[in-house]
Amino acid sequence: MSIDYNQKIPNNVDLSENKTLQRALEHWQPEFINWWQDMGPDDSQNFDVYLRTAVSVDPGGWAHFDYVKMPDYRWGIFLNPAEPGRKVNFGAHKGEAAWQEVPGEYRSNLRRLIVTQGDTEPASVEQQRHLGLTCPSLYDMRNLFQVNVEEGRHLWAMVYLLHAYFGRDGREEAEALLERRSGDADNPRILGAFNEQTPDWLAFFMFTYFTDRDGKYQLCSLAESGFDPLARTCKFMLTEEAHHMFVGESGVGRVIQRTCEVMNQLKTDDVAKIRAAGVIDLPTIQRYLNFHFSVTMDLFGADVSSNAATFYNTGLKGRYEETKQDDDHQLSDATYPILEVANGQIIATQAPYLNALNERLRDDYVRDAVAGIERWNKILQKQGIPFALSAPHKAFNRKIGPLSSSKISPAGKVLSEAEWTHHHLQWLPSAEDRVFVASLMGRVTQPGKYANWIAPPARGINNQAVDFEYVRFN
C-alpha cells in the first residue's frame, strides 16, 4: 500500500518537489515513530488529547485545536516565510546576502549547532515521559502532552535541516538523535541539564520555565543566523516555545497560589504544618528554583568561549535581538564583563566581547527569568504572604566554566568547601524534599478536578472551561 507522505508530513518546504529529501525523511519517519512509542509519554498511546497542531505558519494556522491521538499527531516541517533580500547581519560576512546553502567552510560548525539544538528536543520528551502517570489534572496532562508533541516537532525541524543540507553526515546525525537517551550512562544526551531527571511536576514546571527559556534564547540567536533556512526554522519554533514557557510560569504560579491559600487558611508559615496539609512549602519551591536556575545557567556554556566567537564571527549564531543592537555587529575591539573569583571574591573583568558572547546571552536570559520570578512574587503579595522568591546569583552551583571550581552561595558569596557542605541543603532540594514532593504526586483525571497542591488555572486552553475534558481515555 502506498502512503501519501505529502499528507503524512505536512510542510511548507515543497517536500514533494525534492524526491531525494522526501525519501530520506520517509525513511526517518518510522524510526521517529518507533522512538516515540518507546520513549514518548508513557502509557498514553490511545488517549485523545485536545492539542494545538500547527497546520501552517501564518497566524491563522495556529488556532487549530482538536482531539488527536498522540502517535497520529501531524508532525510537520514549517519554516517562516523567506524575507526577501535578507542579509547576514553580523560578523565577518555582515552585509552579504544570507546563505541559502551551507557555506562549505562552516559546514561542520553549523552541523554541530544544529545537532546540539536538535538533541535537546527528544531529550526533554524522554525526561518527562512518566509525568502523565502523576498529572494533577486533565488540563495539566494536556499541557504536558502539548509540550511533548511540540518538542517532537522541533526535532523534526532540526532533522529536516540535517537531511536537506548535510547529506550523508546529516542523515547519520539524524539517526543518532533517536539513539541517544537522556540520563543513559553509555549514550547520554549532549547537554548536562538534559540528562537530569524531571521526577515530579514541580520539577516539570521549573524545567519549562527555566530550561525552555534557555531554548528561547538559543533559538533567538539562531534565528539571527546568516544561514537562512536555520533562521527561518528557528523563528517558527519560537512561536511554539512560548507555550512551553507559559506552562512553566503559570504552573509554578498556581503551586504558589495554592500554598498561599493553605497558609492563609491555617494562618501558619510552619513548614511541617504546611507539608502536613499537602501543599509544597515556599522554601522548597525556592530550592527547586535555585536548582533549575543554576543548571540552566550552565546550558549557555563557558563564560569565555572561542567557539562562541567563531560562531558569531562566521555569521552562524548571533546575539539575542542582534539587529536591534546599536553597535557595529562585528565586535572586534569591544569588551564585555565576565565574572571570576579572585582573592575570595567575585569580581568582574573585561573579556573580548566575541569570546564573551555566551555570557552576554546568559545575562539577557537572567533579566528575562528574573522578571518572571517577580510576577510570582506578585501572587505572594496579593495573598499577603511576607515571602519573596529570588533568583540565585548566576555563579551559584555552576558545573561549567571557571566559576565551577569555586563554591558560591545564592547571594554571591564565595564559600569554603566546608561552608558549602554545611549549607548547601538549605539552597538545593534535598533527597527528602524530593521524596516529599513526589509523595504529593497522585494522578487526578476527573474533568475539573485539580490536585490539592495546585490551584486551577485562571482560564482554560483555547477559551475552553477549566473543567473541559482535555484528555479522553479510551
Add this chain to the structure above:
Amino acid sequence: MAATTVGTSQVTILRQHLIDPEICIRCNTCEETCPVNAISHDSRNYVVDASKCGFCYACISPCPTGAIDNWRHVRADHAYALADQLLWDTLPAQIAMAEIPIVGADDTAATLPDDVERIAAASTSGQGGIAPPPWSAAHPYVNLYSIQKPALATVSGNFRLTAEDASSDIRHIVLDFGNASLPVLEGQTIGILAPGLDAHGRPHHVRLYSVASPRDGERPRYNNLSLTVKRVTTDHEGAQVLGVASNFLCDLKKGDQVHVVGPYGTSFLMPNHPGSNLLMICTGTGSAPMRAMTERRRRKSAPKEDGKLMLFFGARTPAELPYFGPLTRLPKEFIDINLAFSRVPEQPRQYVQDLIRAKAEAVVNLLRDENTYLYLCGLKGMEKGVDEAFSDICSRHGLDWKSLQAELLQQGRYHVETY
C-alpha cells in the same frame, strides 16, 4: 484604525489594542509576529503602539496566554501612550463611553429611530416599560449607526440550527464588521435594514435582533457578532406571510453584505459582579441573549467568582431547539439547564412554567438571593404562564411574587423582552 463617529460630533473613537501586563509572560512571540513592528518591550512590559497597529490580528492566535487579546475604547487623540503602558502593573479599566470627553460635542443625543422606540416599548410592556439595568452592567454603546449612516457588515457564516426536517428554520448568522467599530453587550439588539422598498414604495421598517454572541464576538478577536434568526412564514394569526427581514437574513450567503443600525438597548444587560446569578427563561429565538450571556460567563469563567446560571428553555421538539447540541454539552456545575418540549409525540406537553414549578426549591432559593437577575425572552404567550408559576412557587415558599417582582424591577433585576 477601528474608528467610529459618536452621535453628531466628530470625535473619533479608537479601539486600542493593549497587552495585559499581569498575564503576559514576555515570550516575545507577538513582537516577532507583528508585521508592522507595532509591538515593543522593555524589561517590564510588552506594549503596542496605537499609531502603528493595523488591526491585522496576526499576533492574537500565537499568544500562549491570551494577554495579547485586550482592547479599550478611547478617544483616538487620547490613546494610551507607550510611556504609560510601560509603567502599568495592570490594565486600566474601560472608561465608560459617557466619560470619554468629547470636545465640541452637540449636547443633544441623537434620537432613536421611530421603529426602534416602538419595538422597544412593545417588547418591554410585560414588565411595565424599560427597567434600569443591573448596577454592575457594563456601559452600553447605543445608536452608533443611524438609518442614514448604517454600518456595512459582511456575512461570514449562515448555518441552520434546527434539524432539516424540523418545521421551523432557525439560523445562526455571523456578521463581520471589518474595520467598523460596533461594540455590543450581551442582551443588546442591532437593527437590520432589509434592502428594497415595501408595497408603498417606502424603505422597509428596521427589524431588531438580539445579539447571540458575547461582547468579544462570536469568534473572539475578530470583529464579528452572531444573530439567531427564525425564518418567518406566518403571521401571529397563522396566515401565510413571508417576513421581509428574516427571509432576507436567512437567505444570505457568505460574503453578502448587510446594512446594520444600532446597537440598541440599555436595560436588558447582564450583571458583571462576582457572585451574580442569572435566571434565564426563554423560548425559541429568545435564546439569543441567553446564549450571549452564557457564553460570556463561560469564556470569562473564573471559578469561585461567578454565580449560578439557571436556564429554562422551551421549544416544540429537541430538533427545533436552537443550540441544542452545544447546550447539552455544558458542564452541570456551570449551568443548570432545563429543557421543555411541547410537541414530542407520545409525551405530555411540557412548558417552561412546568419545569419552573418542578424546580421550585432551586428557583426560590435563587429568587431569595439579592444577586439574582431574571431574564425572560421569547414569545409573548409565555409571559402569563411564567408569571403564574412564579406566583405559585413563591406563595408555597412564603414569598409574595407581586411585591418581589416590583422590587426586582426597581433594582434592575427583572428584564423582559417578548414579541
